[in-house]
Amino acid sequence: MATGEISSSMWNGGGSPYAIPSKKLGMWLFIISDALTFSALLIAYSYVRVASDSWPSPFHFWPSIVVSTVMTFCLLTSSITMVMAVAAAKQGRIGATMGWLAGTMAGGVAFLVLHANEWRTLIGEGLRPFENPWGSPLFGATFFTCTGLHMLHVTIGVGVLAVVAAGFKKGRYPADYVEIAGLYWHFVDLVWMFLFPLIYLLSIAPNVAH
């Protein structure tokens, strides 16, 4: 019976309802669960902020807002180079793929260096996880947790890209792996699009002449 053959092959994995490789679906499922982690963190941050009085707004135009805007530029630009890397990998152009991936990693490293310097400045001004000179002590805890987890993601992303680039160059990894690593990288970029306005732009220091 024709229908029986079709359904038994479906049950044996013959069907491909999403028409994507299983590793790509796995990455998508991971991204959804990771997005929920960041959603929970940002909602917790908003909750704590609404429930506290004298929430600090310590971010001056220079250096914090300028630097965090440059960091946004770095991440968005590393996303477009990642798109180029995936396109080059699918066409089998290994040299071009390496170049675009190197550009993407450079964007990630620039982000990390600028962000680490930002942390250093704030810590120098007296910011600690459970105390700060400006207002509600919870500010430090939420700031370090949200941006720290995001920095960890960027760090892991740079590592993943390095491994995938090396494997793709040797021919051990197919172009799909570059695309799947790219999905993760774009997600890290996406998370910053929420961290940047919620944490930085809503806490701009008042009465600043710029």
Place this chain on the structure above:
Amino acid sequence: MSAHTEHGHAEGTTKLYLSVWVILLLLSAVEVYLGYLHLPLHLMLSLLMGLSLVKAGMIIAYFMHLRFEKVGLVWTLLPMWMIVTCLLFVFFPDSFRALEFRFPK
């Protein structure tokens, strides 16, 4: 390029991706500008989150390629995130009265 269509579904062109990138940069600049406008907090929060959602949508649709995948994948992935995020907001209104429950200093 012929390599773009070998998987049998439509994909974006370099020009499309570059214009998405430029729009994302412009929206980020608008957000920074909004930060200095001294708007009421609720309006500012709505505008910033609205713009961020637009940016996230563009990143997901074009950079993460979801627009060019089967629509079934979208219907599998996004509702998971939306439902759980809505559930997280269930107890958010408590934050508005948490201040009233504090002991006076």
